[in-house]
Amino acid sequence: MTTPTEQHVKATSVKDVLAYLSSQFPACFSLTGEAKPLKIGIFQDLAQRLEQDTTVSKTQLRQALRVYTSSWRYLEATKVGVARVDLDGVTGVVIDEAQAEHALKTLEESKARAAEKRKAKIAEAKAKNPQPTAVDKPGYKKTANKKPAGSSKGTKVNQKPVKPEAEQQAKPAVQLQPVAAEHVVVGGKVLLKLGQSPMLATVLEVSKDDVTVQLGSGMVIKTRQDSLYLA
Template sequence: MRMPQMKKSEALMTTPTEQNVKAATVKDVLAYLATQFPACFSLTGEAKPLKIGIFQDLAERLQNDATVSKTQLRQALRIYTSSWRYLEATKEGVSRIDLDGVAGEPIDASQAEHASKLLEESKAKAAEKRKAKLAEAKAKNPPPAVTDKPAYKKTPNKKAILPSKSTKVNQKPVSQSQPEKAPVPAAALQPVVTGQVIVGSKVLIKLGQNPMPATVLEVHKDDVTVQLGSGMVVKTRQDSLFLA
């Protein structure tokens, strides 16, 4: 029995697993290299210095691989060997490796010094870029202007505003039914004889210009303690007392 002949278009078709997916970015190329040559390339951790002339080795190994082009390989190698972790790994005495991870010639002092200089310059450029971005962000979104803080308004003391009890008493109108008692004329005052100053006796005591009635509470030699009509207790001398 004769088998049906396949069409030419069907014969050229391949399954998705057989097709080579073209790397689109440098990141994709580096990921592909790390997959194909894990003993040589790495995406994380400590990097290993590469053999000088490793581009030719890569081009030969991948000459039939449509995933990456030579241009992409050059660009990927340039990015990989200028990374901070690669430059930090490029130290004097460390051996370079080939695609299979086999150690080769060691790095000399001049190569290590060159790598250190490139690392320092790269970090300085990165710091300048960060600084420029921060300045640009501040320029686009300036902080609100800081104005002088207004002086705190002192809360008035309500108690100070309120009149005192004495003020209220003074402002209270005098009732006509209780006329103010006229002060005793100074000419009518007669000093109290020493023997007449006894506890409980009524006397006049001169405080200021007007004498006021008081009651003797205590007598101690020439010192006398009296109580005014308002209830205030005053200590004075006998010669300041007068007959009531």
Template sequence: MMKSEALMTTPTEQNVKISNVKEVLAYLAQQFPACFSLTGEAKPLKIGIFQDLAQKLQDDATVSKTQLRQALRVYTSSWRYLESTKEGVARVDLDGATGELIDASQAEHANKVLDESKARAAEKRKAKIAEAKAKQATVAAPEKPAYKKTANKKPATASNQTKVSPTSVKPVVDVPAKPAVTLERITAEHIVVGGKVLLKLGQNPMLATVLEVNKDDVTVQLGSGMVIKTRQDSLYLA
């Protein structure tokens, strides 16, 4: 009987060391499902939850205190967690029991951190898009090598010269500049999968098709086939 139980021992029971934050969070969600989650709406955590975790897992060699701190920092700074930190929502302990309510100052701080995080993410996306456009332009228009002009050994004969008829020369006509296009920001109800929108990249808006809508994040496909994930505030009515 003891031999059979030894064969059924799980990796957790053998204290297999976890190596990254993602695995730590998955482990916490497995051990404390009423407190931690990996998908859906997150629950605000009790203040001092780290001490509770350290005490509960003090004999568990799977995770260290340093990993717990890192995992809690990542978990509580995620957009999903910050969006759940609203005034009047109760915090939970490791067993899911509700405790103190989030006050206005705590909710305001969480909302400020969320806005700053989204702004940094938007700047990174813009930088990546600009970098991709620069690379694409470099590939499309490679620099032409300079060729040294050499003199013709034989003068061109009259039969090889092209005669230009005066009637074939067309006068140059000034083309009036196109007026600037006025863009109208699009509202959330007009952003639907399969719908057409205008995406402003640089100075020129480009027609795109909506592929996916995830809250403020929208994934679109340009006419060239390029798929871009952008923000709702970067889209305009087509």
């Protein structure tokens, strides 16, 4: 009678069963590397060898063998001319063409199913976390260039140029009065006569008879004091 310490721990998953079979029958089963095609009827041999072993049940053995023989590693090893092995690694009959073709077809179908599952998982992940698209970005509309009302191609529209507000306010009085020298100070307002229309300006600098002024449009002009008038 075996003691508790001599008893094997009962396998609880297919992975545990395969690991146990690999440790008990290393010449037949393997977890890595190239697999060996199994002898037909290997289940009966396993059931007989492990009849008194409580580590695995017959149901677990069937499940483990189904998983092992449907793995890509096992199917890739099932080729024409390769000999099958028993539990002790002794070679027996070789795989024929029909068996090899069946293994290849099973392998291709298995890989196709795996690829479809990967695609489905990727699609599901994208659905849960959609990436922002161009629609989500704020749009910027360009303002259309509006044509003046009443205008058409080939028709000229007489429009007076709009003067800056400061220049509009600089309409001359009935009679311009020259500005006295003592009133020409930095920051002071004066009228500068350019052409026919005097314009309002601000004195920036005074240097004897030369005065630098800035128009309402921002233009800076250097002129003589006698060209300035009272604002």
